[in-house]
Amino acid sequence: MKIHYLLLILCFVNLGCAQSKGKPITEFSQNDIDSGILVDVRTPQEYNNGHLDQAVNINLLDADFIKSVDTIHRGQPIYVYCKKGGRSAKAAKVLDSLGFKQVVDLEGGYDAFIANKKD
Numbered sequence: 001m002k003i004h005y006l007l008l009i010l011c012f013v014n015l016g017c018a019q020s021k022g023k024p025i026t027e028f029s030q031n032d033i034d035s036g037i038l039v040d041v042r043t044p045q046e047y048n049n050g051h052l053d054q055a056v057n058i059n060l061l062d063a064d065f066i067k068s069v070d071t072i073h074r075g076q077p078i079y080v081y082c083k084k085g086g087r088s089a090k091a092a093k094v095l096d097s098l099g100f101k102q103v104v105d106l107e108g109g110y111d112a113f114i115a116n117k118k119d
Helices: 002-017 030-034 044-048 065-069 084-095 109-118
Strands: 020-025 037-041 078-081 103-107
Touching: 030 037, 065 084, 078 084, 078 109, 084 103, 103 109
Parallel strands: 020 103, 037 078, 078 103
Antiparallel strands: none
C-alpha cells in the first residue's frame, strides 16, 4: 500500500514538469519499437488476455513497479500503454520523475488498438 502512496506523490510532484508526450496507439508502428521498448503496464491477467507484439509486462499496480522499470536504460525511448489510457498516463509521469528521457504514452490503450484492427 505504501508504494501506491509513493506513486501518487511522484505523480503530483511531477505534474508541472512532465517530459512525456502522448501518441495515439493507433499510430504506433514497428519502426517505433525498433528504437525503444514497449511496456504494457496492465496486470498480468490483462496482459495474458492479449497484448501488443514485443510488449514487456510491468504492472503499474505492482509494489515492485519502480524496481522493475529501474532495469530499463533511461536513454532509450519507452512506450507505455494500458487498457484505455489512465494507468499509462500515470506510469508515464512516474517514469518522467525517475529520469527517463523519452517517455511516450500510447493514448487510447489496448482497447483502441483492438478496435482499430477490427475496422
